[in-house]
Amino acid sequence: MPISPRVHTIVSRYMLIADTCFVLNENFEDFVNHFRGELGHNPLRIPKKVWFELERLAQGPANKSQQQAGGNTIAKRAEQAQRLIVSLDKEGLATVCESPLDDRVRTADQVISSLVEQFLTLQPMVVLTCDRKLKDWIHQKRSNGCFGQSKSLFVIRFSPHSGLPVLWRSQATHSQQPTAVTQATTARGIRNGSVQTANGGHGYYHTAKQSPGNRIAQHVGIANGQAERPSCRPTKTFPAKTRPFDVATKITSSSQVPVPGLQSLQAGESVYDSHHKPVVLEKQLGSGGEGVVFQTDRPGIVCKIYHCDRITPFAEEKIRLMVSRPIKHSAICWPAEIISDKSGQFRGFLMPTAAGQSLAETLFLPAIWTENQPNWTRRESVALAIAILDVVAYLHRFNILIGDINPANILITPAGRVQFVDCDSYQIEGFPCPVGSVDFVAPEIQGQNFGQFLRTPEHELFAVATLLFMIMLPGKAPYSHQGGSNGADNIRAMHFPYNLNARKEGPGSHQGSNEVVQLRQYHNVPQGAWRYCWSHLSPRIKADFHQCFHADNRHFPRVTLGQWRRSFQSYQLLLADEQKVFVGPQAQLGFDLCILPQNKRYCRDANGNVLPHRIPRDGKTDMQRAIAQVIRKLTQGETPAPATSAVSTSTSNGSTNSAKPSNGAKKSRSTAKSPNTATASKKTTSRAASTASTATAQPGSGNTVQTGSASAATPSATTPICDWDEWYEHPLVWPVVVVGKFAAEVLGAGLVGTFALGFVGMLVGFFFGSATTGALGGAYVGASLGAIAGVIGAICSVKETLPSIFPAAGLGLATGGGLGWLLSGGPLMACAGGCLGMLVGLAILRLIIDQCDAENYLKTVWGDDTLFF
Amino acid sequence: MSSRNTNPDFLAERVTQLFDVPTSRLAIALCLDVSWSMNGKPIEELNRGIEYFLSTLREHPSTRHCTEVGMFSFADSVEVVLDFQGLAGVKSTPSLHSKYEQTNMGDGVNLALDRLEQRVGEYRSTGVDFYKPWLVVMSDGMPTTDTHIAASQRARELEGGNQLKVLTIGIGGDADTDALASFSNRNPVMCLHDLKFAELFDMLSRSAIKTSQSRPSEDVKMEMPLTHDWFSFVPRK
The missing domain is CATH 3.40.50.1010 (5'-nuclease)
Structure with missing residues (x-):
């Protein structure tokens, strides 16, 4: 046979x-x-x-x-x-x-x-x-x-x-x-x-x-190879023969003016490839902003014809450059040949057919996906992520940046492969990728005109991280969160709601405080299955996502493709180990599989089966409790019929997250402490001002969360000195702050402050009797008050009055010391005492700034050119 | 009519929906005129159109879990015909009846916006993503009260803040296009000829399907009608 x-x-x-x-x-x-x-x-x-x-x-x-x-x-x-x-x-x-x-x-x-x-x-x-x-x-x-x-x-x-x-x-x-x-x-x-x-x-x-009776070689221990070992050649999967593209630093200067006098092509017409052989456009398969895709008479080949107003020398050069370096990879629909019309004018290109459905229509609509693919688990998601990473890495090897990574451009074929389409928009050399989808655009280039600059690999890594996140939490964008707005503002603010090591942050891990821990760690993670989906990821993957998305890591480099590949591979390995994987009850969205964590959250029942959660005392699951909480909040804790939905979210946010005010709430509270309301009581002030600011803001963009997050993007808010909001709660602190602010404000008025402090100094000098002690005392009191007022004022963001504090304090010292002396000694001594007092005051101020580590903060308030002494 | 839904069972049910299927949501508020002039054929055609609309959305895989339709009628009084909820929960299509004289358009729109805000608040507090909600106002006559001035102001503000998509539809030649036009600064009033509700709802359902296949951050344009003989746009003054 x-x-x-x-x-x-x-x-x-x-x-x-x-x-x-x-x-x-x-x-x-x-x-x-x-x-x-x-x-x-x-x-x-x-x-x-x-x-x-x-x-x-x-x-x-x-x-x-x-x-x-x-x-x-x-x-x-x-x-x-x-x-x-x-x-x-x-x-x-x-x-x-x-x-x-x-x-x-x-x-x-x-x-x-x-x-x-x-x-x-x-x-x-x-x-x-x-x-x-x-x-x-x-x-x-x-x-x-x-x-x-x-x-x-x-x-x-x-x-x-x-x-x-x-x-x-x-x-x-x-x-x-x-x-x-x-x-x-x-x-x-x-x-x-x-x-x-x-x-x-x-x-x-x-x-x-x-294997009945055949377990012969079972017990063998670990052996060291005695026989000759063959050399280990790493297997090469991708032969890289095509020369990589150059890395350009500026955009190619070709004309972007459309070629005039073109007629649009219809199905049935013939076009010509680079060898002047005719290609018949058979059926229109799809049409987009750039052009129309036709089926051709050649099997397995489709043709993209650009719209007439898109045919520019710039576009032609780009496609010619792409065709000159064939990228032969089964997962990439690279342009194969230039297509021109009868007169030889460039019209589009040929490319291999892509079959399948885009990620956006499949995995990213989990409700439908789980119906069609009931067997899809997290293992498949991880395999998909690795496959996508490999294709992106392959492209990067040729210095090609995808630019517009988005779920509509990546297909899952019926054969279970990935297929990257829309390749003509990729960024090569000096030809930028002119488009971008909001969710996948890095915060630093959010809202820019993509045709006007070249993206960097760092921008691409953000898009890759977002895509991976949306594969692991199917279809959920990393920055959407409770009370958040959609799209660009969330990304700019980098408010990543998912927590890395939530358990460690909680005040205690004993049973009684469990509820509190829950509230703090997930205070605005999207409700529902998403939080479990996140918490079931491996710690390494979570850490990688944090490195890419969390605002604290804004200035760190993003996770590289290699790092992602290794993380996902180790995750794949974890998932492959049946002993460690728990198959959860939520067999949807591909997050049924989770790694058993070390923290004993998962326990076993009498038969040794793994239980998903510790059974709570009240017999309710986490999910039921969360639902009840949301309903309670929505039915009771809200003012009836707010004028705009922005108000309703801000109040509900504030009330539920009282343990730790959200960024937005914090910001609105600090703006409430503006100088014009300083004399009023602190609590009423903040309440009134926050509602006032919301009410006066534009109904759409003036969402408090939005304004809060937008200003969080500026460096001043990212380096808070300490949690002043908590301090304010202390009954001893807030009166001092109010007085300090008042003092700062008065000082800011200039002359008034000068004389006020001078007067204090004078009084001290007068009452102490002795000339020296009087001057020193006056200077000291003036300097201390000035310095304290200065720092408090700075922290309270009384920006307008701050710059005048230094001269005011200085003048206060000088006049205080001087007057004190004049009343009891000679003018020369008065000058000397004043100068001495000024030096002492500055030293104290410096000391306070050092103690609070406030220099950077003050620089952001006053500008980088602020001189310190 | 209470501006907010306070039925605890209903609220529990629809918040649970958000937990069960945390996919992005598209809320569509249909604000419908049921005054006396709609009696007879118009209201029948409208009911048929709505039934077609709901069944199309329910059958298409991408809109089945995504769209939530709220229906509000206005005449002498305003009424919540259907509050926002997943289409799976809508067992039978509610039908509209007209028997009243007045056309209290402003209160109708206000009610729709209140309920819409309540639902959007639920989206936000559960962290479910949502597309820009739609407000579709349909009327065949003149508003008989002044409330529509304030309501239109509110709708325009939401629209200006990019939080609402407003579509206004005048039914027949007697519709007060000025009043309808005041609800939106962006979209012109669409005048429906010959009670072709089927075509109108076909266009709406195709747009909803297209929207549901996009990301919530994208701005999706409405689908254009397939044929052009059943409507005309009222030019902006």
Whole structure:
């Protein structure tokens, strides 16, 4: 019986990954000899973990009873296999490929399954194995989620009857699957003995039932390879032959004026490719702002024809440059050829067809997605994220920036791959990407005209992070939060509501205060499933998102593609480990899977099943409690029928988050302490002014949260000295502040302040009698008052009056000292005393500024050129 | 009519919806004239159009969970025909009846805006994203009270603040296009000929579908009508 031609085709074209049991099979050598020609072009990939397992097997079993049971045969075969692999490696027919998971997982199967998940979306592959469990897993993968109609993942094994390599189909198609255990399946028992024995023999992929009596090589310890080890060549997935584009620093200066006198092209007309061969535009497939996409008479090729007003020398040059460097990647619809009309005028380009639905229509509408893809889990989301990261990294290797990363431009094909479309908008060299979608635009370039500058990789990393976030929390933008406004303002303010290490921030972790902790940590995370979705992410991924999105990390570089890739890969590994993954009750949105955290939030019931949450005393779930809370807030805590919705949100925000006022509330409160209301009582002032400011503001843009967040973007608000809002609550503090502000205001009036302080100094001098003490005392009192008023004034943002405090305080000192002296001594001494007093005052002021670390803050209030002494 | 819905069961139900399906929401307020002049064929056609509208939105996968329709009628008094809630909760399409003399357009719009604000407040406090809500005002006659001046001011302010999309539709030739035009600074009044409500609601549902397929931060234009014989735009003065 010959080997089927199908197997021939698959072996010659697909990426081959061999499992331990396949290599151990007695037919392996025949297989290699038969496919020598094919393997020359397409070497067999052997995971390093497989090599380790062979090494371990070659050591032979330590247990005597098992030795008798045939362990020696296994050891011998493992040694043979090792020798064969070494020789294959020398001939270039096989490579041992390393994986970052090698040191972290127990079995080769885990490495193989992670390789499958990793590369499935990128290239067709075949797994060579005789292990039924692994096969079942792969077939499940094939029929699962977005890999639904995947034609590109196969399993090849040796037929138990003929010993020839055959395709191993799933049970569904071949119910007559022979159940005989081939000799090679003896290797199924291979695992790290120490760990597995401790677990009672329940391994990652097999149980005792499925390998009866064959667990020969089970208990083997960790062995050091004695045999010659082949060199580990890393497998190269992307041949990078095309020369990368240059990195330009300014925009190409070609004319952006449309070519005049063009007629728009209709379906049925012919256009010409670069070899002047006609291409017929058959059917209009879609139309956008830039142009129209037509089906052509060439199979698998579509044609984009630009609108007449978009045809400029600039656009033509860009496409010509793109066509000159073919990017051949199955996931990228790169322009293939220039298209011109009869007169030779540039009109558009040809590109490969893209099939599939965009992310925006699929995963990002989770309510629909979970209906269509009930088997989609977080594992698939992670695999998708990795596939997308790989494509972006591939483009970056050529110095191509996508620019307008958005869910409408990334398709999931029916075969379960990703496909990047709309490539002609990518930024190459001096040609910027002229568009952008609000959610994906970095805060620093938010609202700018994208055609007027070149994006940097740092901008791109923000978009990538946003996309990854929206894959992991399907369709939820990172900056949308309770009480937030939509779009650009949220991003500019960088108010990222999700908390990194919320548990540590809470006042205590004992049971009684649990509610409080909950309130503080999620005070405006979107309600519903999103918060669980976030909290179930791995800490590493959370930290990466924080690095990209949190306002505190505004000045730090964003997470790089490589870092993302590693984080997601380690997450994938965590999710692959059945022991650590909890399958939650919320089987929607792909966040049913979560990693069991260390903080014992998850506990087990009597049968050892993992329970999602500690059962609360009142028997309500977190979700029920949150719903009740929202309803309570909405029905009771609100003023009836507010004039604009902005007011309603600001009041509701303020009332619920009394524990820690939100940014917006804080800001409105501090503006309330403006000088003109300083004499009034603090509490009424702030209340009145906040309502006043809301009421007078524009109804749309004058949302208090919005104004608060907008000003948070300026540096002055990002460096608060300390939490003054809490201080104000103290009954001893706020009267002082009010008086201080009053003093600052009076001082700000200039002359009045001068004389007021001078008068104090004079009185002190007068009453102390002695000339020296009088002058010093007067100066000291004046300086202290001036300094304290200055600092308090600065902190209270009494910007208008602040600059005059220094001269006022100084003059106050001088006149105070002087007058004090004049009344009791001579004019010379008065001058000396005044100067001395001034120096003392300045020193005290300096001391206070140092103590409060207020220099930067004062600079932001007064401007960078403020001189300090 | 109370300006806010205070039914605790109803509120609990619709807040729970936001928790269960936290997808972005598009609230559509239909503010409908049911004065005496609408009696007969007009109101029948309107009812049919609304039924078509709701069933289209319910059937399309992208609008099923996303759109929430509120219906408010105005005549002598104003009435909440349907408060904002997920379409899954709307078991039967409410039908409108006309029997009154007056056309209290201002109170109708005010009620719609109050209820809309209440619902938007719920979106905000649960952190559910939402598209710019729509206010669709339909009338076939003159407002008989002065309240529409204040209400139109309010609608224009919301529109100016980018918080509302206002569409005004005059039914037949007797509609007071000046009063309708005062509700929006951006969109002209659309005059409906021959009671072609089907075409109108077809256009609205296509726009809703298009909106629901965008991101909430995007600004989506209304779909244009497929045929042009059933309406005319009233030029702005």
